[in-house]
Amino acid sequence: MSRQQPIKVLLIDNHPLVLDGLKALLETYGQVEVVGTAGLARAGLEIALRAQPDVVLMDINMPQVNGIDAIELFKQQLPGIRVLMLSMHDSREYISTSVLKGARGYILKDVSTEEIVAAIEAVARGETYFSSGVSDVLMERNADDNAVPLTLREQEVLRLLASGQSNRDIAKTLGISAATVETHRKNLKRKLGIATTAGLTRYVIEHGLT
Amino acid sequence: MSRQQPIKVLLIDNHPLVLDGLKALLETYGQVEVVGTAGLARAGLEIALRAQPDVVLMDINMPQVNGIDAIELFKQQLPGIRVLMLSMHDSREYISTSVLKGARGYILKDVSTEEIVAAIEAVARGETYFSSGVSDVLMERNADDNAVPLTLREQEVLRLLASGQSNRDIAKTLGISAATVETHRKNLKRKLGIATTAGLTRYVIEHGLT
DNA sequence: AATAACATACCCAGAAGTGGGTAGGCCGCT
DNA sequence: AGCGGCCTACCCACTTCTGGGTATGTTATT
Numbered sequence: 001m002s003r004q005q006p007i008k009v010l011l012i013d014n015h016p017l018v019l020d021g022l023k024a025l026l027e028t029y030g031q032v033e034v035v036g037t038a039g040l041a042r043a044g045l046e047i048a049l050r051a052q053p054d055v056v057l058m059d060i061n062m063p064q065v066n067g068i069d070a071i072e073l074f075k076q077q078l079p080g081i082r083v084l085m086l087s088m089h090d091s092r093e094y095i096s097t098s099v100l101k102g103a104r105g106y107i108l109k110d111v112s113t114e115e116i117v118a119a120i121e122a123v124a125r126g127e128t129y130f131s132s133g134v135s136d137v138l139m140e141r142n143a144d145d146n147a148v149p150l151t152l153r154e155q156e157v158l159r160l161l162a163s164g165q166s167n168r169d170i171a172k173t174l175g176i177s178a179a180t181v182e183t184h185r186k187n188l189k190r191k192l193g194i195a196t197t198a199g200l201t202r203y204v205i206e207h208g209l210t
Numbered sequence: 211m212s213r214q215q216p217i218k219v220l221l222i223d224n225h226p227l228v229l230d231g232l233k234a235l236l237e238t239y240g241q242v243e244v245v246g247t248a249g250l251a252r253a254g255l256e257i258a259l260r261a262q263p264d265v266v267l268m269d270i271n272m273p274q275v276n277g278i279d280a281i282e283l284f285k286q287q288l289p290g291i292r293v294l295m296l297s298m299h300d301s302r303e304y305i306s307t308s309v310l311k312g313a314r315g316y317i318l319k320d321v322s323t324e325e326i327v328a329a330i331e332a333v334a335r336g337e338t339y340f341s342s343g344v345s346d347v348l349m350e351r352n353a354d355d356n357a358v359p360l361t362l363r364e365q366e367v368l369r370l371l372a373s374g375q376s377n378r379d380i381a382k383t384l385g386i387s388a389a390t391v392e393t394h395r396k397n398l399k400r401k402l403g404i405a406t407t408a409g410l411t412r413y414v415i416e417h418g419l420t
Numbered sequence: 421a422a423t424a425a426c427a428t429a430c431c432c433a434g435a436a437g438t439g440g441g442t443a444g445g446c447c448g449c450t
Numbered sequence: 451a452g453c454g455g456c457c458t459a460c461c462c463a464c465t466t467c468t469g470g471g472t473a474t475g476t477t478a479t480t
Contacts, residue, residue, distance in 0.1 A: 010310065014320060015320045016321070017231065017319050017323060018324065020228065020235050020320070021231010021232060021407065022231060025231055025234060066310055110224060110227075111227070112226045112227075131263045161408065163412075164404075164405070164409035165406075165408075195374070196374040196375075197371055197407050197408055197411075198375075198407055201407075201408045202372075202373075202411060202413040203350040205412070
């Protein structure tokens, strides 16, 4: 791929501020040509079909269709496209789900403009790009998975426990004895290394098991 | 104030992307002159002392000194300054605390560039400016207040309780007797109408008291 | 000076949770 | 048939929480 042809980029972000700012910034770099901008994933897809960008730089948090679901839509309609995610959040879920869905890179919004350009170039070349904090998070997430082999029943009990039900309540809900619920609770605390009910509730909320 | 003199604006945001983007955008408007940019509150304050901006446009979520605490610092050092907050979040706490601390406006990052300029102009004229969603939230928050008149001590106990500490732990942490913690806990449950520890934890997390 | 709100502290009896076991029945894999 | 994982269930001694009180000192308000 010759350096003479600029990389065609489509920007999708529901913050007009970021969208306009990014466009203004990227256009000062000769290597990059912004062929379109959109505030929503669906609108972005329509533009992409016409403008045939090399790279889509897309936010995750958007109304209607979020950026992660949009990855699949783009890859279906435009198989050769490279999607680069841009997000405020270094959450494990977001990052690993993005990668699973086919994103070629993931950068945080607190990186420098230079790094964004570098990421666009890398992705356009067919490489992947993850900003510094992101790859660490991917490692952590794998460690997490190994550490938490909860059974189905345990997950149910955990969820009810966190929603504020007592052992007796849970027993009634699940149609088992309170003693059994106690056993599950014990196993949960042992497996998760958490001693208190409050801790379990935090765990549930933080891991989105609600 | 004559229209000939542009409004001197200082931008503070720890996202280089937003910072550079905002600067590029605002400079296309003749009414506004960006006299400086900073990625941290303290650095911004130093620039402000030299550049004497009319308006400071500042993000809330920043490392070291957050935007809300920075409002006070700016007003101490530069009494005439007008601070306009720019935030991703429409959280009640953020908005009302900002106003209490002396911010003259609060706009969300999903507004248009035009609205940002309008906000800067309004604040520079000595008016206040709150973007659409924000004033609603201020109303809500007042409704909330009536329903939840927790005392300072109760809030502390609630926070520790939700973090997974037992009555005894909390007593030790606060240097009071466990019996007193019990009393606070009773009052909390009564006031909030919540019977279980898990429920209290949810309350804390949902209301962002972490 | 009186009142109200707050933070502190204790009593008590009953309910619930804790942490250590053990144990049987069921299912899938070898 | 044997083994392991899962779900079920119980025992026991101990600790903690619960929900009902009462009470005292301080501080702010009236």
